[in-house]
Amino acid sequence: MKELHLISTGSQPIETFVHISSLVHSYVDYIHVREKHRAAKEIGMIVEKLLEASVPAQKIVINDRVDVAVVYGVGGVQLAYHSLSAKQIKERFPFLRVGQSVHTFAEAKQAENEGADYVIFGHIYETNCKEGIKPRGLTSLQELACSVHIPVVAIGGITPMHVRDVLTAGATGIAVMSTVYYADHPLSTVQLYRQQMGEDTWTF
Numbered sequence: 001m002k003e004l005h006l007i008s009t010g011s012q013p014i015e016t017f018v019h020i021s022s023l024v025h026s027y028v029d030y031i032h033v034r035e036k037h038r039a040a041k042e043i044g045m046i047v048e049k050l051l052e053a054s055v056p057a058q059k060i061v062i063n064d065r066v067d068v069a070v071v072y073g074v075g076g077v078q079l080a081y082h083s084l085s086a087k088q089i090k091e092r093f094p095f096l097r098v099g100q101s102v103h104t105f106a107e108a109k110q111a112e113n114e115g116a117d118y119v120i121f122g123h124i125y126e127t128n129c130k131e132g133i134k135p136r137g138l139t140s141l142q143e144l145a146c147s148v149h150i151p152v153v154a155i156g157g158i159t160p161m162h163v164r165d166v167l168t169a170g171a172t173g174i175a176v177m178s179t180v181y182y183a184d185h186p187l188s189t190v191q192l193y194r195q196q197m198g199e200d201t202w203t204f
């Protein structure tokens with residue numbers, strides 16, 4: 001099964017993020033709370049709202065803040081270069097699914113060696129989120145996916161029309177932000193991603 005991850009924008013009202021997440025969660029595998037400017041307490045409140053909106057705890061991934069993930073009993077954490085290491089977290093909290101965000105082959109190898117469950121690699125295409133930084137493209141994705149043994153989730157500018165190319169390049173899943181959270185019709189957008197992933201028979 002190919003994974004579909006959604007990432008919060010960090011700039012939307014929380015109510016909008018929770019509302020859209022509640023509409024689409026049946027069709028996605030993971031919803032990342034990536035709210036870098038917010039304190040742990042606020043991130044915890046967002047998790048509470050997601051849970052109240054029936055988003056399953058196992059689908060919730062907290063960016064960076066392992067403390068919040070453990071306290072709220074959610075499914076996973078997504079680590080950045082400035083986060084605690086995958087090794088430290090896996091040793092203490094083996095029940096957490098640990099993703100590492102990477103931008104180079106060396107970072108991906110290190111994540112694998114440290115016991116990360118998967119990496120998110122990007123950005124593949126141009127995206128407003130990484131303005132002015134050259135996209136890494138499909139060839140780098142292909143090289144990286146061939147070189148590590150853990151799943152590689154692709155991120156950055158991925159529209160439904162890109163999905164097949166990205167999966168053909170070796171990604172085991174995709175992560176998207178603006179195309180869903182800024183969509184006029186988030187539910188049909190997510191369904192379109194699923195179709196492109198060859199999973200139009202997705203059951204929920």
Ligand SMILES: Cc1nc(C(=O)O)sc1CCOP(=O)(O)O
Nearest residue numbers: 122123127129156157176177178
């Ligand atoms: C959060 C994030 N990380 C990236 C990376 O390359 O590490 S790209 C990205 C943003 C992805 O947003 P969109 O789907 O709107 O392009």
